[in-house]
Amino acid sequence: MPIRRGDWDDEECMGALLSVSFVDDPFVRWLLPKSRDFLLDSKKHPRRAYSAAFDAGTVYVIGDFAGAAVWLPPGAKKDRSEAIAQTETSVATESQIFPPEFQALVSQSAAYCPSDPHWYLGLIAVDPAYRGHGVGTKLLEYCLAVVDRDGLPAYLESTNKANRSLYRRFGFQELAEVRVGLSPPRFPMLRPARKQNV
Template identity: 75%
Template sequence: MIVYRSLEVTLEETTIRQGGWEDEELLGALLSVSFSADPFVRWLMPKSVDFLQDSPKHPRRAYSQAFNAGTIYVIGDFAGAAVWLPPGTKKTDRSEEIALAAPPSEGSGHSFPAEFPALISQSAAYCPSEPHWYLGLIAVDPAYRGRGLGAKLMEHCLTFVDRDGMPAYLESTNSANMSLYERFGFKLLAEVRVGSAPPRFPMLRPAQK
């Protein structure tokens, strides 16, 4: 496993640093506040108890390889974070696929919607076959939104994507975030809809020559 090294940088008095396993709990807490109104996540877990119990488990379940590779980036005092999966990461590590085999709160009686597997399968069809960086998530604490922190995280992280000369891929679960991705060169590949599920938006940023 390659470990990606990055120096801390200061952008308008906001530091971006690499996260590690010691940040697992903090990342889970960030997810619990930043994705509380995400259409896809709350479609999966409409009950608040399921959502809150699952958030602390999600980083380890979905992004172990990002922790090990040093490709988690934190801005400020955990005002936001971006999680990238490096080229060569097995697609079985993607959070939704792991979640299929790991119910969010055992014993709660919660199960995922019937459309879930088809939605993931149809979305995955747009994932590049060639090596690429995968943006697993980018999150900003609602208390710090409107300050451009998401854009600063994206700009910082795309420097190593471009250094490697590789494409970047993501699947947005919220149409409100697409303008940020488009600003940084991501192109919409499709709007994937299955039954009652909220749409997913596969997006690709071609390699920058």
């Protein structure tokens, strides 16, 4: 399957992909246990959290949205998870408010984020219909080649224990298991800088 750069025209498809690929993610469903809230949030999450990646051209789509990876390059505005946590936990809507532990969980996880220049993997999503076919592997291979051309480290925060073995295969090292109250764990992971073989 070919991999291409995504752009703002892909926003709706990205929201649809998130709605199917994160339906069983322990962290996301802890945040959004109600089906309606989960589906509505999936549509707005790409713009709310990853505008900087769309603007930078560092959203990567494989096939006809079999999967996608959202990266923030060095110097790009960071993932807005912390700002979202502060807003969403303080402003209730009629149907939804994020758990009170969310803000502390995101803040404690962010403490492991490198201060030096690095690439940040905001999310990788694979349509369940394509799981087990190497889609996530192909996305990581492709994107980490871009990272390695820069000779910089890569950082992510895994929200699903099942994904950590894939990240480890690509050289990511687990820094911590972060949990607050009844929250599911987040796993900050760092891949040290590598130079691409020439």
